Amino acid sequence: MTAISTYEYCIVGAGPGGLQLAYYLQKKGFDYVVLEASGAPGAFFSRFPRHRRLISINKTHTGIDDPDTNLRWDWNSLLCDDPELRFTRLTPEYFPSADVMVAYLQQFAEKFQLNVRYGWKVETIERDGDGFVVNSAAGTIRAAKLIVATGRIPRPLPDIPGIEHAETYADMPTDPQQFAGQRVLILGKGNSAMETAENLMETAAVIHLLSPSPVRLAWRTHYVGDVRAVNNNVLDTYQLKSQNTILDATLERIDRLNCGAFRAQFLYTHAEGERRAVTVDRILACIGFMWDPTVFAQMDEPPRASPCGRFPALTSAFESVNVKGLYFAGALQHVLDYRKSFSGFIHGFRYNAALLADILDRRAGGAVPAPQSLPNSWDGVLDAAMERVNTASSLFQQPGFLADIFAPGPNGDCLHYRDLTVDLFEDEVFAPGKPYLAVTMEYGDVGAHADPFNIHRFPTDGRRSAFIHPVMRLRRDGEIVAEHHIPEDLENQWRLPEQLDQAREFLGGLDAWRT
Structure with a gap:
């Protein structure tokens, strides 16, 4: 038993x-x-x-x-x-x-x-x-x-005719000498695909990377799960016409040829419906995890x-x-x-x-950490909020997800909650109908085609900041009542008088806080 x-x-x-x-x-x-x-x-x-x-x-x-x-x-x-x-x-x-x-x-x-x-x-x-x-x-x-x-775990192979000929990221060999002089098709354009291409650049004759969507670069999207610069050398070889290619296309079928090579047929994503095929020696599926x-x-x-x-x-x-x-x-x-x-x-x-x-x-009815009680003054709220955005790792590492929250307390004070999500706070912590201030750190919108290294800056307008910066929002019942973005800072330190004065002016105008 x-x-x-x-x-x-x-x-x-x-x-x-x-x-x-x-x-x-x-x-x-x-x-x-x-x-x-x-x-x-x-x-x-x-x-x-x-x-x-x-x-x-x-x-x-x-x-x-x-x-x-x-x-x-x-x-x-x-x-x-x-x-x-x-x-x-x-x-x-x-x-x-x-x-x-x-x-x-x-x-x-x-x-x-x-x-x-x-x-x-x-x-x-x-x-x-x-x-x-x-x-x-x-x-x-x-x-x-x-x-x-x-x-x-690694995602299963897609249902494509001939996909059984592909080797998976989990099981493929990693010795680049085993690919010497070979033409290789890599399915995927994420970090697993890019690290694989990086490993093969010195030995493979040709490397094709194929997936339906364009490459997403982390330095453009500010999302660390996108392709990191440490893995993207193959992009340089493509743009400089060094035999390797980046294909935005859908793989339609794989056929094994009599010579032992493979013919991979694909449909381009944005090329007026054009179809092409490439002949390769190896197919490696590096298609992510689930x-x-x-x-x-x-x-x-x-x-x-x-x-x-x-x-x-x-x-x-x-x-x-x-x-x-x-x-x-x-x-x-x-x-x-x-x-x-x-x-x-x-x-x-x-x-x-x-x-x-x-x-x-x-x-379970336990004694969870209590929020810190602050004097119900905007100066006290601003001091606490700025200390956190200047030093806390949590808000910096979970931008737009974790928030510090300042809410009216039962005794005329202000309660400071650290490292909650806004959704959890509204679902389980705070009474509906009352306003509260959520402070997060967030990236701005670079734009789909903008060059993140060539962006015009607006030093006094935080709403147009592209880089990470603090955001203050007065919220009530899931709605944003008022919002202020503190402009991005060169060294991610928000201590300048003009930065604090802007935030103080915003907070001073939040009459809804006390209603």
């Missing part, structure tokens, strides 16, 4: 998302367990990225002493109270090896003695009344609340997926929209800010983990 263990909270997955949440649950004294299929934490990073270079930056020298502010340029560390346990202490590399991430996650789990059970590959998850039963060959876990932090819902197959009502199918559909509390008590952590939370902010990456979802732990604490 399989032994059954019972916990209040069960986290599936000991990657950075699962470990970060486990740290906060343990800090709160919660009864929890983490189940990990492999024999060590961070199994994803032991395999991906395939060419072993992370694109999350690791800036060890900032010239700044404040540890929270330094996390603005440390995209790999998990949050904790131990200043020695920072990723930046393991390597000085700006783009470090994924092997360092594996070592770091092992250190993190061991340092805090997190309750992780290794070798527990979850096979099925079932409902058990209001709770869950998690089944594995290693045993069975019953939990009142379940948090899935399994990250994402969530894996297969463990829920036995549930009568499995969690719904988002419209794009890449994520679970979540409420503002990171809970499944249709399965009560089922939460998601880590990269799977990115459905709430997909392509808008950074919850799909460690430097984003580490802050979401702290918020999720507070949500679970609140729902």
Whole structure:
């Protein structure tokens, strides 16, 4: 008979998302367990990225002493109270090896003695009344609340005739000498495709990159999931006519030729319906990642997926929209800010983990952190808000997603809530009908075809700022009543008198605050 263990909270997955949440649950004294299929934490990073270079930056020298502010340029560390346990202490590399991430996650789990059970590959998850039963060959876990932090897996191959001839990003060889002198077609134009092209540039004869949509460059979109400059050398070779090509097209079929090569036929996206074909020796599918819902197959009502199918559909509390008590952590939370902010990456979802732990604490009737009480004066609000936008890593790393919120208190004071989302605040925290001030940091709109290195600036008009800058919005019942953008600053420090005077004037005109 399989032994059954019972916990209040069960986290599936000991990657950075699962470990970060486990740290906060343990800090709160919660009864929890983490189940990990492999024999060590961070199994994803032991395999991906395939060419072993992370694109999350690791800036060890900032010239700044404040540890929270330094996390603005440390995209790999998990949050904790131990200043020695920072990723930046393991390597000085700006783009470090994924092997360092594996070592770091092992250190993190061991340092805090997190309750992780290794070798527990979850096979099925079932409902058990209001709770869950998690089944594995290693045993069975019953939990009142379940948090899935399994990250994402490579997307399956599309249904295209002949696609079985493609090698996948997960299984293709990474030794560039195996492609020497060959013509290679790479399906995809994201970072996995670009890193693969980068690896093959010295050995492959020709590289074609193909997908229906144009390349999206992170330095244009300000979205770190788009193609990073460290991976985009192949774009230079295309524009300078060095044999490699970038194709905006839909692959229609692949045929194997008698000589052993492949003929790939495609339809151009914006070329008056033109069709072409290329003959290649290898086809590599580097088409991105998605969530894996297969463990829920036995549930009568499995969690719904988002419209794009890449994520679970979540409420503002990171809970499944249709399965009560089922939460998601880590990269799977990115459905709430997909392509808008950074919850799909460690430097984003580490802050979401702290918020999720507070949500679970609140729902269990615990003592969640109370908001700070401030004098109900605009000077006090401005001082607190500007201190946060100048130093906090959370607002900087989750632009437009996490907010500091200032709301009228019950005793004529002002309550300062840190690191909430506006949706969660309106759904679960604040009484409807009352106004409140939300302070975020956000990028402006560069424009679809603008050159981000050649933008005319308007130094006194923050609404026209293209780079990251603070935004203040007075909101009521989901509506924006008033809005002020503090103009972007060269060094992301908003301390100049003219910046503060503009914000003070805006705040002073918010009569709705006290109604």
